[in-house]
Amino acid sequence: MDWIKAIQRAVDYIEDHITERIDYEEVAKRAYSSSFHFQRVFGITCGYTLGEYIRMRRLSLAGSELLTGEVKVIDVAYKYGYETPESFSRAFLRYHGILPSQVKRGCLLKSFSRLTVNIDLVGGSTMNYRIEKRPQMILTGYKKRFTGVPNGEERAKQEEQFFCTTRAKQWLLRGMACGESAEIDYCVVDNIGDDGYDFYIASRLDDWGREVMYDHSVTGVEFMEDMGFEEIVIPERTYVVFETDKMKRPIGAYVDIRRKIVQEWLPSAGYVFSETPMPESMGKRYLFDEGPEVVVLHWARKPNSQDRFVEICLPIKEV
Numbered sequence: 001m002d003w004i005k006a007i008q009r010a011v012d013y014i015e016d017h018i019t020e021r022i023d024y025e026e027v028a029k030r031a032y033s034s035s036f037h038f039q040r041v042f043g044i045t046c047g048y049t050l051g052e053y054i055r056m057r058r059l060s061l062a063g064s065e066l067l068t069g070e071v072k073v074i075d076v077a078y079k080y081g082y083e084t085p086e087s088f089s090r091a092f093l094r095y096h097g098i099l100p101s102q103v104k105r106g107c108l109l110k111s112f113s114r115l116t117v118n119i120d121l122v123g124g125s126t127m128n129y130r131i132e133k134r135p136q137m138i139l140t141g142y143k144k145r146f147t148g149v150p151n152g153e154e155r156a157k158q159e160e161q162f163f164c165t166t167r168a169k170q171w172l173l174r175g176m177a178c179g180e181s182a183e184i185d186y187c188v189v190d191n192i193g194d195d196g197y198d199f200y201i202a203s204r205l206d207d208w209g210r211e212v213m214y215d216h217s218v219t220g221v222e223f224m225e226d227m228g229f230e231e232i233v234i235p236e237r238t239y240v241v242f243e244t245d246k247m248k249r250p251i252g253a254y255v256d257i258r259r260k261i262v263q264e265w266l267p268s269a270g271y272v273f274s275e276t277p278m279p280e281s282m283g284k285r286y287l288f289d290e291g292p293e294v295v296v297l298h299w300a301r302k303p304n305s306q307d308r309f310v311e312i313c314l315p316i317k318e319v
Helices: 002-016 024-030 035-046 050-068 073-079 085-096 153-164 167-176 179-183 207-212 251-269
Strands: 129-134 137-146 184-193 196-203 230-234 237-243 271-273 293-298 309-318
Touching (some): 002 024, 002 035, 002 050, 035 050, 035 184, 035 251, 035 271, 050 073, 073 085, 137 153, 137 167, 137 207, 153 196, 237 251
Antiparallel strands (some): 129 237, 137 196, 184 196, 271 309
16 A cells, blocks of 8 residues: 555656656655656556656646647747747657647547556465575677667567567677577666666677687687677676576566566565666776666577576665
């Protein structure tokens, strides 16, 4: 109940200040949370980012005012936080499909209703997890900026398309990996914001592999610099780790677990997503100051095996 009330207080604060500049820190305080944790939970739970909610509510209210009142476009634009009528018109057109100057009685506009958080009976299902401290890990991979929030069908579609259209890069990474590492793919989610998030596909190479991957005399090719690979340093952190059951196609279970973690496990577990800043070390670039999601795909060379499974690793700290 407290969890539901906290989110509703945050939403009520947004609605009470919908025509003002909204500080995400102030919103999160209403839910007794940090800005990072609140935005992450809000996005996964609602299916859109906090910024998207605010933008769609403002454009919905603006459309209603233009449709029913004798108001000027420029006044509505400034009221809902747009710096110029031109920027308001572009946003209005993308959302409603018509320009604000074209609004008249009888035309069709989109309505995005105020969010009300209700109590649903969720849970009642078994989720196997473990909490463990994992050492620093160095991955090598490449990224793409995804839109939306890191949950649900939109992520699943973008993830599938990214994997299906970058197979050569995956083959190169697996070829450079050794032993058991060659049988595992990694996905990393970072830099979550209103415009989306960074999604990495990566492998774990040994020290020698990372050292010589751009040495033409060793690789025999001169195109490695053009592949867009990055060294990804994930610092030592405490993670909650969930696993799917072992099966031939675990992706469906993997998507379902992501949703259940936030909706069922997190509210009652006494933890929040970790956001402890990471230090600089040896000139290397530390990613994920606010905590990455690391997905471990145990399936690279097991296309027909019933032993394939997925791990979801989320950095956490106690409340």
